[in-house]
Amino acid sequence: MYRYDEFDAAIVADRVAEFRAQVERRLSGQLTEDEFKPLRLQNGVYLQLHAYMLRIAIPYGTLSSHQLRRLAEIAERYDRGYGHFTTRQNLQFNWPSLVDVPEILEKLAEVEMHCIQTSGNCIRNVTADHFAGVAADEVEDPRPTAELVRQWSTFHPEFAFLPRKFKIAVTGSPQDRAATMVHDIGLVIRRHPDTGEIGYRISVGGGLGRTPMIGRVIRDFLPKRELLAYLEAVLRVYNAEGRRDNKYKARIKILVHETGLEEFRALVEAEYARLDGPSVDVGDQERARIAAYFAPAALQARPQAQAVLDRAAARDAGLAAFVANNLFPHRVEGHAAVTVSLKPIGAPPGDATADQMRAVADLADRYSQGEIRVSHEQNLILPHVALDDVPALYAALGKAGLASANAGLITDIIACPGLDYCALATARSIPIAQAIAERFADPARQAQIGAVGLKISGCINACGHHHVGGIGILGLEKNGIENYQITLGGDPGLDASIGERLGPGVAAEEVPDVVEALIALYLTERQSPAERFTDVVRRKGVAFFKPALTQTQREPSDAAA
């Protein structure tokens, strides 16, 4: 894992002291709310529906056990004993008092964490494949790139007040698990087809929200050493040309769309030619220094481990399901990355209690080199587990209420906090996720259905990534009642697609019925279990699924939520 150097430590400590003074000035009345709001947002402090919310950056979703224990401590001491992991691989506390935030930031700084650039119109927390350094098909570990981008973008003076927020994701694998195509910039590490040199394919202008768009490839191959200068050129063009007159048209996707890819590319290339690249880029030595922090885990191949696990799984159906769904093959024989599902049936997706955080931290120390990942799917990952340790790990997770064997299945639902917490939300997300999960709770039925990718957002801002859900659910308000639009066929991978609306929205209580009818149609139509829900939507079209809506809609109800 990356460790702070003296510069990192100093800038974080300085920021804590600065924000402490700002909070004091706010509380004493020297700063008005209008003056204070941009300052608190730059430190991750939002005012939500019931309370302040603090968003903590987890760069590229990588946590140490030490850091996770500190998050547990903060949850208990300053919040209400739990936290919420988000689709940007961050953690949110829902109940901190403003007066406590400076102290929380101090506690975070002690474990090399902060809340810087988790809000505001700046470059946000860089996200990456949660199986980085594990996946066998990886061209290169994306974390050194993500860390380099983090260092470049943190407090970048030119990009502190962009037209709108800016999100960058990195993957090193051809199986894009970081949703790069729906980011402002997506970086895919690849080899040059002729020379074999490692570099980047760069997409620009992807995004969700009220105007969902798939990113466009602006550079098919960029040499690795040129990354920061090229990013600087893209950001400069956006900073200069992006709209500032209308926040709904201010993201780079709108600029790329309105300018046209070719012209936008020409602007970027002209800027790139003008700027002094070597003064922005870092040399081989610095890249090697950063990469050294992400050296492959010191694991020995364990050729016998698979057989040990197989024997244990043969005796325990629960373990067998856990192995089938929650294990991802590790590049080192006899190991796996284990998904710790934060989606137990009936619980809010992505929530973990302080006790659960401590349990995962302890298990990471015992079984996974002290390392934890946060996935954008709102789960935790133990990336380096020996297969013969999985039975003991599974048992320990069970004691902590964390052994749900549903990773990637229909009950592994992404959901934003929605109107239960969020001041921007137009409808609730969590109860919808809970109701669907309860409807599909039967493990055998989940296994039969397979991967669906069900994602729920409580407003058009799409924090729950509903546009790229095989089944996407968007909560809106209609005539004073929560109402849910359903989209089908979204996909966050390299072959990304935006879901298409099924039809008119439905009432909250109808959503599980509609999902059930959709799944019934899918199961009838799919040619094999390998054909995913989105594959069937692509093959048959959304019209094929429309009966799911008409068959399940009830008479209009006057039951207000």
Add this chain to the structure above:
Amino acid sequence: MSKPDTIILPAILLANDLRSGAVVFRTKADGWSRDAALALVAETQEAAERLKGEALAAVNRNEVVDAYLVDIAEGVWPPRPNHFRERRKITGPSAGPHAVLTE
């Protein structure tokens, strides 16, 4: 000349406490309380305008943030906002460890 906005009545004044962020209600005693049952209810346009003025003054005094009037159902006590967003705001989340299952 445009007519002044009509406030839907009856209405109460909601805000978040500056220091804690907690949802608070303007009370009959010219203070703020977390207890909805203590909320001052504006039954007339004049009373509602006064509450609006108090909202601005309280924000300027740095007592609260995000203060605004909320219309409530008639004849229901403690007050029940007409819109589901504000009902949720005053009752708390409907899901999670601190769920409030009823409104």
